[in-house]
Amino acid sequence: MLDEAQQAMAVATPSERAGRDFPRRRPNRLLQLGPAMLLVLLLLGAWEAVVRLGHVATYLIPAPDAIATEFYDGRAVLFSAAWVTLKEVLLGFFAAVALGLGLAVLLHVSAVLRKSLYPLLIGGQNIPVVVIAPIMAILLGFSILPKVIVVALTCFFSVVVNALDGLRSVDPELKRMMKTLHGSRWATFRRIEFPAALPSIFTGVRIAATFAAVGAVFAEWSGSNNGLGFVMLQATPQLETALVFASIVLLAVMAVALFGFVSIVEHLVIPWAFDEKGRT
Amino acid sequence: MSPAGAMTRAGGDGVSGDGIVISGVTRSFGEVTAVRDLALRIALHSRVGVVGPSGCGKSTLVGLIAGLDDPDAGTIEVRGRRVAPERLASCALMPQKDLLLPWRSALDNACLALENRGMSKREAYARVRPMFPKFGLAGFEDRRPSQLSGGMRQRVSFLRTLVAEKEVLLLDEPFGALDSITRATMQQWLREALDREPRTVVLITHDVEEALVVCDEVVVLSERPGRVVERLASDLPGASSRRELVASPEFVALRGRAMAALEC
Numbered sequence: 001m002l003d004e005a006q007q008a009m010a011v012a013t014p015s016e017r018a019g020r021d022f023p024r025r026r027p028n029r030l031l032q033l034g035p036a037m038l039l040v041l042l043l044l045g046a047w048e049a050v051v052r053l054g055h056v057a058t059y060l061i062p063a064p065d066a067i068a069t070e071f072y073d074g075r076a077v078l079f080s081a082a083w084v085t086l087k088e089v090l091l092g093f094f095a096a097v098a099l100g101l102g103l104a105v106l107l108h109v110s111a112v113l114r115k116s117l118y119p120l121l122i123g124g125q126n127i128p129v130v131v132i133a134p135i136m137a138i139l140l141g142f143s144i145l146p147k148v149i150v151v152a153l154t155c156f157f158s159v160v161v162n163a164l165d166g167l168r169s170v171d172p173e174l175k176r177m178m179k180t181l182h183g184s185r186w187a188t189f190r191r192i193e194f195p196a197a198l199p200s201i202f203t204g205v206r207i208a209a210t211f212a213a214v215g216a217v218f219a220e221w222s223g224s225n226n227g228l229g230f231v232m233l234q235a236t237p238q239l240e241t242a243l244v245f246a247s248i249v250l251l252a253v254m255a256v257a258l259f260g261f262v263s264i265v266e267h268l269v270i271p272w273a274f275d276e277k278g279r280t
Numbered sequence: 281m282s283p284a285g286a287m288t289r290a291g292g293d294g295v296s297g298d299g300i301v302i303s304g305v306t307r308s309f310g311e312v313t314a315v316r317d318l319a320l321r322i323a324l325h326s327r328v329g330v331v332g333p334s335g336c337g338k339s340t341l342v343g344l345i346a347g348l349d350d351p352d353a354g355t356i357e358v359r360g361r362r363v364a365p366e367r368l369a370s371c372a373l374m375p376q377k378d379l380l381l382p383w384r385s386a387l388d389n390a391c392l393a394l395e396n397r398g399m400s401k402r403e404a405y406a407r408v409r410p411m412f413p414k415f416g417l418a419g420f421e422d423r424r425p426s427q428l429s430g431g432m433r434q435r436v437s438f439l440r441t442l443v444a445e446k447e448v449l450l451l452d453e454p455f456g457a458l459d460s461i462t463r464a465t466m467q468q469w470l471r472e473a474l475d476r477e478p479r480t481v482v483l484i485t486h487d488v489e490e491a492l493v494v495c496d497e498v499v500v501l502s503e504r505p506g507r508v509v510e511r512l513a514s515d516l517p518g519a520s521s522r523r524e525l526v527a528s529p530e531f532v533a534l535r536g537r538a539m540a541a542l543e544c
Contacts, residue, residue: 177379179368181440183393192381
């Protein structure tokens, strides 16, 4: 046991020195995905087996290998359609993120705007996209614009609500302290509120990423001449079920990729939010 | 009770006069009166510990002095200035939780006040980096708060408060979240740090011993609504370490008086 005076002189106590070597656990993310991958493979195998052994008609449920064949045969149609949908998804998604963040900041800064707009925003969230999409198609026709708008509307709310929530839930004690450290309103926003809100902002953006593809499909169903939603709409009455499934797979890949992209950006922008977990 | 104007530290180092003068201050929040008719005079460069039962308006008092809040009645002067924004210009607040920004390194956290004043990062680093060894933080400049121990986080927090270069430091239960061993080390450390960097200090704490160790005067507040019930000079010379100090008969007697005042 160290004498107290001595301890005070060697200001960093032994337990603190140990802090130098806090283990930085970086589990291999691919390994973490292992169980999920295995489950997917098992399910695919079971699916294939049931369809083959049960002699299920291909137009009802195509086996995975039939879907794979469809991918190859219909690649020209599928990939051009996927490209169209991808453009709608990305444009709508990024527009929603940009506008959503902008609006959240405005609502955060102005109490008047918050009181007047926020209830409308919450109300607006309850109008289903399925209802809005046909109206957009009537108003704006078959161009890409109505689809982008519908995707943006689908994504918008979760971005705004989460961003605003993050901005507003900053510890008030932190803001008090900032005032005593020469902190202006602007300095408090950019050095405290905005960075503190980033984890919450990313949550909203990640949720938006999962909804974007759904919004695009609804928009295409309401009026379009290309895109994965259009392909599905065409293939269904012709009982080309494998093509429908192939479209679904591509939509899922798109959604997962967008989600993954947002997660990677999140890790790069706010690494501190991840090493914080389990320690405060 | 010693007279309200007692100055234990003024004069000796050429600094004298009033740091903080509080007179007749009342502050209520709705039905609750946090402090009533509070009077307190704190000499420039003296260190005053404020102890009291929980909910006696200690934190209200800090907000009032700092100019983050205005009293309903009475006046507060900080270095002769009464208006809230001018009080704010003289005060720096170190809160109970270290409240370090988790996205900033220790060094960036400590530089916060300088950046707020418009100083470039490079300039701020050049100013603050040399202070790290004195605070027992050498080698930890680039660590994020989550990679520091509780005691180190409080030292970064204290450094950040010092760097604001304010005359008055308001320490609101700065070690409240620490374990008792780290706490004892930090009390000794804070004493020495304040010897090197003399400021007018108001230390809010619920720990009588902490107030006696760190400060040269201890003010005991009553239960809500808070007012001053006892004022003790704790300028105990001689003892070099906290342990010696705490064991000395004078210290024990003072602690007894403070505890008695707390209970009445």
